[in-house]
Amino acid sequence: MRPLPRLLLTAFFVLCACPKRVVVNGQELSAADAEAQARAELARVEAGAPNEPQAATAEKLEALAARYGEVPASAEALYDAGVRWRAAKRPDRAQAALGQLLTRFPLSPRSDQAKYQLALAEAEGGRPKDALTSLASLYDRLPQAERPAAAREAARAAEAARSPREAARWWGEVARVTAGEEGSRALARAVDHLDALPLEDLRALDAELPRDAPLAPAVKMKLAKVALHLHDDAAAQRAAQELAQGYPGSPYAAEARALVDRLARRGHADPRTVGVAVPLSGKQKGWGEAVLQGVSLALGDQFKILVKDTRGEPDGAQQAVAELAQEGAVAALGGVVGAEAPRAAQAAQEEGLPFLSLSRAESVTQAGPYVFRNMLTAEAQAKALTDLAMGRRGMRRFALLWPQIAYGQELAQAFWDDVDARGGEVRAAESYEHDRTTFAPIVKGMVGKLWLDERQDYLEQVKALLEQEKDPFRRRKALEKLRERLPPITDFDAVFIPDFAKNVALVAPALAVEDVVTQTCDPREVERIRKTTGREDLKPVQLLGANGWDDPSLVERAGKYVECAIFVDGFFAASERPATKAFVTAFQQKYGHPPSILEASAFDAAGLVRRAVEGGAANREAVRDALAAVKAYPGATGDLAFDARREVEKPLFFLTVDKGAVRELTPSELAAPGSGGF
Numbered sequence: 001m002r003p004l005p006r007l008l009l010t011a012f013f014v015l016c017a018c019p020k021r022v023v024v025n026g027q028e029l030s031a032a033d034a035e036a037q038a039r040a041e042l043a044r045v046e047a048g049a050p051n052e053p054q055a056a057t058a059e060k061l062e063a064l065a066a067r068y069g070e071v072p073a074s075a076e077a078l079y080d081a082g083v084r085w086r087a088a089k090r091p092d093r094a095q096a097a098l099g100q101l102l103t104r105f106p107l108s109p110r111s112d113q114a115k116y117q118l119a120l121a122e123a124e125g126g127r128p129k130d131a132l133t134s135l136a137s138l139y140d141r142l143p144q145a146e147r148p149a150a151a152r153e154a155a156r157a158a159e160a161a162r163s164p165r166e167a168a169r170w171w172g173e174v175a176r177v178t179a180g181e182e183g184s185r186a187l188a189r190a191v192d193h194l195d196a197l198p199l200e201d202l203r204a205l206d207a208e209l210p211r212d213a214p215l216a217p218a219v220k221m222k223l224a225k226v227a228l229h230l231h232d233d234a235a236a237q238r239a240a241q242e243l244a245q246g247y248p249g250s251p252y253a254a255e256a257r258a259l260v261d262r263l264a265r266r267g268h269a270d271p272r273t274v275g276v277a278v279p280l281s282g283k284q285k286g287w288g289e290a291v292l293q294g295v296s297l298a299l300g301d302q303f304k305i306l307v308k309d310t311r312g313e314p315d316g317a318q319q320a321v322a323e324l325a326q327e328g329a330v331a332a333l334g335g336v337v338g339a340e341a342p343r344a345a346q347a348a349q350e351e352g353l354p355f356l357s358l359s360r361a362e363s364v365t366q367a368g369p370y371v372f373r374n375m376l377t378a379e380a381q382a383k384a385l386t387d388l389a390m391g392r393r394g395m396r397r398f399a400l401l402w403p404q405i406a407y408g409q410e411l412a413q414a415f416w417d418d419v420d421a422r423g424g425e426v427r428a429a430e431s432y433e434h435d436r437t438t439f440a441p442i443v444k445g446m447v448g449k450l451w452l453d454e455r456q457d458y459l460e461q462v463k464a465l466l467e468q469e470k471d472p473f474r475r476r477k478a479l480e481k482l483r484e485r486l487p488p489i490t491d492f493d494a495v496f497i498p499d500f501a502k503n504v505a506l507v508a509p510a511l512a513v514e515d516v517v518t519q520t521c522d523p524r525e526v527e528r529i530r531k532t533t534g535r536e537d538l539k540p541v542q543l544l545g546a547n548g549w550d551d552p553s554l555v556e557r558a559g560k561y562v563e564c565a566i567f568v569d570g571f572f573a574a575s576e577r578p579a580t581k582a583f584v585t586a587f588q589q590k591y592g593h594p595p596s597i598l599e600a601s602a603f604d605a606a607g608l609v610r611r612a613v614e615g616g617a618a619n620r621e622a623v624r625d626a627l628a629a630v631k632a633y634p635g636a637t638g639d640l641a642f643d644a645r646r647e648v649e650k651p652l653f654f655l656t657v658d659k660g661a662v663r664e665l666t667p668s669e670l671a672a673p674g675s676g677g678f
Contacts, residue, residue, distance in 0.1 A: 172215030275324030275332030294602030376570030411498030505557030
């Protein structure tokens with residue numbers, strides 16, 4: 001405990017306007033005698049303190065202050081009591097003692113120290129906001145030697161109060177008044193809190209920090225990044241310039257200068273230069289080459305195509321997009337590989353480069369308003385299928401069978417969500433390992449032929465059979481025949497199987513084995529089956545699939561079992577749609593092979609950029625605005641538009657297996673009502 005100078009105590013004695021006479025234990029004393037007696041007793045209490053618990057000493061000190069009234073020694077006793085209550089882990093008693101001191105002796109030389117101890121007690125007692133207020137009010141009056149500890153306590157109180165702005169400010173102050181490794185750790189802790197601050201708090205912190213504050217450069221860098229994310233390029237450039245010029249030796253200076261240069265380059269783009277960021281090496285090289293073919297066909301010789309190899313890697317994609325922006329591309333497309341797509345999109349947004357992603361990766365357009373997507377997604381396929389099944393065919397009940405891989409899980413979840421949203425019902429749902437080869441148990445379970453003891457109709461037939469047939473051999477044979485002829489429970493209108501052709505060719509026959517009839521498009525075949533099985537109430541079930549079904553091997557492997565199935569894709573090379581047909585013809589003439597959805601999507605993406613430029617868009621912002629305004633662009637993959645999230649909207653290709661061949665359903669077939677068939 002730091003002793004107070006005698007002069008201060010004397011001044012306090014005079015200024016406190018103590019009464020001339022004091023009553024202590026029923027005895028009237030002069031103020032001077034009472035002070036002397038109190039100090040003697042205070043010395044005795046302090047002398048005995050090492051031999052007793054802190055709480056016991058604190059009790060004696062509070063009793064002393066109560067007996068001697070308003071003499072200066074009472075203030076000393078209350079201060080010491082507060083300190084000892086804190087040591088005894090009794091912050092409530094510490095707050096009471098110190099609060100009493102500040103109320104009774106506002107001019108005490110111990111006032112600031114008491115406020116400091118009170119703040120610590122408030123923090124220890126679960127009142128971090130009060131502690132923070134107390135520490136902030138007295139911090140500038142503390143001696144320089146005590147400020148590092150006080151700033152540290154304020155920072156901890158701010159964290160406990162869940163105030164990231166104050167936590168950042170106070171840890172920054174710790175860094176300012178503390179040297180060496182401890183100061184560096186405090187600065188790192190302050191910087192961590194900046195991530196939680198909204199723009200207005202960052203601006204306030206930037207304004208209130210001293211210019212020499214170690215935290216100031218980090219705040220300006222964060223300000224620049226947040227402004228950039230909010231698409232306020234002017235504010236981002238201003239903050240970055242202030243950092244680069246005002247703190248040239250800061251660890252953030254190089255990054256700030258790079259940001260200033262990047263923002264300056266945003267206005268310098270060649271409207272006839274289009275960038276492509278795709279893998280041209282590694283496992284996905286073929287994907288990149290396919291994209292380039294589509295882009296080249298769309299742009300012809302009137303545009304310069306800048307090509308960068310992403311290697312199919314996130315870092316490679318980020319670097320490729322940044323280089324395209326630096327070299328003057330007015331727009332770019334790519335991001336084919338799921339792993340690289342988010343980084344490519346983020347880089348494009350940061351560079352202010354309009355970017356058309358050709359990836360199915362989730363949420364890629366959330367990077368910002370410069371990022372668009374032109375690729376088939378699970379959500380688009382699910383919506384198209386439920387639009388047809390529920391909106392046009394009146395189906396309400398569904399079964400789901402899907403593989404335990406990302407492709408199947410995403411499609412199944414999207415389909416299920418859409419069915420629920422439309423008021424439909426999923427009556428059966430089964431998943432399976434993607435390399436499974438036997439589907440009989442799964443299908444049996446789905447149609448109620450695995451757990452027969454749970455079927456009332458089966459139990460009733462067994463009971464009747466047992467009553468009629470007494471011969472054990474005949475009874476056994478009759479039971480076997482009953483199980484074989486037991487009809488499936490098909491309390492659903494359609495089965496959705498979001499898998500690839502290889503597994504579909506195993507699942508579809510397994511459904512047929514269990515007497516699930518899926519030939520919905522041939523009424524004569526359905527009638528024949530009704531007569532053969534004697535099931536007059538037989539209702540065919542529609543098979544539904546996604547783009548994984550669009551494979552030449554589907555019909556070869558599954559044959560008649562997928563006849564009448566309906567599935568969707570984002571492109572169909574044999575389509576009779578005029579724009580699709582024209583693209584396929586031109587592509588085959590140039591490259592000698594039919595295009596896939598990747599070439600077609602790249603062709604459309606590049607075509608959108610071309611139309612924007614030829615329509616007068618001379619810079620990146622204008623191209624971005626033109627893309628956002630696209631409506632009914634006649635592309636190879638359909639009539640394209642972008643929604644508010646910059647996700648492509650277009651009618652998908654509905655395909656079916658008809659007489660052993662895959663063909664596109666006609667508009668009139670799609671419009672046909674009913675619960676199944678065409």
